[in-house]
Amino acid sequence: MKDLKYLKLLSEQFPNIPEVSTEIINLKAILNLPKSTEHFLTDLHGEAEAFKYMLKTASGVIEYKIDQIFGDELKDTEKRELATLIFYPKSKMKELDERGGIPPEWYKEALDYMVRISQEVSSIYTRSKVRKALPEKFAYIIEELLHIKVCDPNKKDYKNQILTTIIEVGQAKDFIIALSELIQSFAVDKLHIIGDIYDRGPSPDIIMDVLKSHHNVDIQWGNHDILWMGAALGQKSLVATALRIALRYGNLEFLEERYGVNMRPLARFAMNYYPDPDPELFNPHLIDRELDENEIKIMSQMQKAIAIIQFKLEGQLIKKHPEFKMNEALYLEKIDYDNYILKLNGKEYELTDQDLPTIVAEDPYCLSGWEEEVINQLSYSFRNNDKLQEDIRYLFNNGSMYKEYNGNLLYHGCIPMTEEGEFSTIKVDGETYSGKKLMDFFDDIVRRSYSSQKEDADFKDWLWYLWRGEYSPLFGKDRMTTFLRYFTDEDEPALYQENKNPYYQARENEDICKKILSEFELDTEHGHIINGHTPVAQKKGESPIKGNGRLLVIDGGISAAYHEKTGIAGYTLTYSNTKMRLISHEPFISKKEALHKDSRDTISAVEVLKFDKPQKIADTDIGEKLSEDVKYLMQLLEAYQDGIIKEKYN
Incomplete structure (x- = not known):
């Protein structure tokens, strides 16, 4: 019997015919219980x-x-x-x-x-x-x-x-x-x-507390989760982005009081360099709550300060990683700083905010000494907060890019596709990735980013790509126009258009949905995609x-x-x-x-x-595993009956 070694190990748990019989009866009965909700x-x-x-x-x-x-x-x-x-x-x-x-x-x-x-x-x-x-x-x-x-x-x-x-x-x-x-x-x-536990609302940390205490949960990462996972690892572009979004929605309380992020270095810097930011551009978007004028003022100052730091850091990343193919987003080097004109795709746009005291025209992505100090302190604060690290560790350990469960396929964003309905491909270090292979590649990247000990590891930079890259399955758009929305005001919708990946149109077609299910080796007639x-x-x-x-x-x-x-x-x-x-x-x-x-x-x-x-449970993934267990238990029973393995009794 080729499984004899395994059966001998199994016999330590079920040492005789009555015990293995009882377990077989129990498992077969469980297989006939109704599937749970x-x-x-x-x-x-x-x-x-x-x-x-x-x-x-x-x-x-x-x-x-x-x-x-x-x-x-x-x-x-x-x-x-x-x-x-x-x-x-x-x-x-x-x-x-x-x-x-x-x-x-x-x-x-x-x-x-x-x-x-x-x-x-x-x-x-x-x-x-x-x-x-x-x-x-x-x-x-x-x-x-x-x-x-x-x-x-x-x-x-x-x-x-x-x-x-x-x-x-x-x-x-x-x-x-x-x-x-x-x-x-x-x-x-x-x-x-x-996906997307974080950003916009005031209490993602409370959601994390509920999930950590839940008896049976899995998570498929969203782009906003990846943003915070990367920020918690100290990836500075993502630290800046996470803070900017929190400030944009007036969510300082959970940052300072519940995650213990020290915002004072940023506040001091912002009040010094950006005393009067444009309220239409930088005042927080408040939903169902109010803040006093002083709170709104300091949040708008900090939002502008961290936005500029973010755009500088993103420019550095784009230049460091030509494989990201995101040169269009190098906005700071496309500005005529004498006239504050943005030159983009053969057109000129006047900047709505021309107060940019920390940007040096000759090297616009270079952080000033004070900016460098601020982002280093913030990154340290993210990396060394126990509550934040506990929550993010839970996301890494219990999350994934996608999940196959009971015949269904679960993922947050998209499977990047072409206009022709084929899976988009990206090439990294000579290897080509598309469809399921692309999802597995990014899943591996995320896990390596967590295990890597190097502060500047490229894996952490890939988390930034997952946040906003064109072929990121979690983002699913060709670009992110945050800078343009802050600093231009044109009656030209195309300027701010973030075009969705063709997947979002293709998913209306049943054949495309079946193609995706087939790519993940799931039943195309009975499986569903949950998006x-x-x-x-x-x-x-x-x-x-x-x-x-x-x-x-x-x-x-x-x-x-x-x-x-x-x-x-x-x-x-x-x-x-x-x-x-x-x-x-x-x-x-x-x-x-x-x-x-x-x-x-x-x-x-x-x-x-x-x-x-x-x-019934027999129709589920758990049922499949239990059926496999029953198969081996039946083999063990036969081994006892045939005398191949001797029974033990206390």
Whole structure:
């Protein structure tokens, strides 16, 4: 037997026929359990409160379960009350307490309802998995309640006495909180984040805290994640860019207070060199909040200062790496500094801001001594903050350029393509990359950038290319026109046009989607591509469903910065054992409003796919692995029965 060596190792874990038989029975039974629900979100962009609410509600899955369980037994308003109790149990009960106290009858009814919901959402898992997820102090009681059938007359009094005693001994509140957390955890088993946790919104660090504590999550990197990953490694162009974007949206709090980035060196430099920046160009874009005039002024000064440093550093990178082919973006050397005219593609544009005191015309990309000192201090601050390093380490370890999971292909941006529908190619050190090979190349680059010990390693520079390069699968445009938007004001849309990669038009074609699935060796008839990065303008009639249902774009603008463009506040996707549902959301305003709403939070839910028969674990990637385990366990059983391997008993 060629697998005899492996079987002998396996026999150490299962030393005799009864033990290996038990494991075979267990695994074969698990293979026939229903597939658990997957939850897909993308482009969170620092909107922690909206993200946490989507997790709490499982994007409508919990309300859907309440409808299924209670039907006409409860009114719609009562179902909503029950849902908000599950989402925010502490706040809901505190509110009821303040209205005059909570009677025992309310606790009894609430506990009964929540036990029924807990039974439903946990029913697709093994007892072992459920047991491991139970809070230690209530584990025995909850496990008993979960396995009492609603229609079992023999256990009716038993159940009632348990609930009554929970209330009598003063544990009802804690028990409701424990059941709420259990329901939220089991409503969705697997969480997929399809990129862009960082930038624009105020609290990406809080999102990272939630992800790090989640029981089962994977991440596909977005361009904004790569930006912060590179910045945390000290790549100076990315440090400058990350800070400029944070300042542009007025997000200093998380930088200074939660990530401990020392902004004082930049502030001192900016106040000295840029005392009066143009407010139209450099004032922060504030969404749903206000800052005082002094805060706005210093942020605009710092934004201009770090923008100039960024453009200088980017010019240095472009010259250092001719393979990036980004000479068009060498704007600083195309300026006539006597007249402040930008000469570009045979045309001339007057600069809207001519106050550029640190730029030397003969060497425009050279940092001044003070600029060099500022960016060195900022880079040091990024590299030596424990909280930031912990978050970024999690991104490196739990993220990837793409993921194949249960027959679906997940990635943030695009697979770069030509106008003819072929995969674009890039050549690096004599090697050609395209399609899946290109994605694998960049995945390797990202991982090498983290492991490299050299401060100036080229791998870190490639992270900058991934942020904004023409053939970056995460960027997906031919150029980035940030400099032009800051320093020119022309009635010429083409000047600021960032042309999307042909992929974004090609993905409307089902054959192209199948071609991509085939490139990754996935089933072209049953697989789907789950995509983010480009907000779908639903209010203009754009559909998130592309390629006759082969590709789903689930970026509907969770970020408040996109709400006006999309007309909604994000899409999420759920994939259960019976269907795939695409859900559109309305803006999350606050916990207070969520507590008092008498209607659902989702605008609509589209059934993308309904399966002919419910999917089982046997139909999933985990099922494939378990089936492989069963195969070897059966071989071990035969080896015991044939006497090839001797059994051991204690």
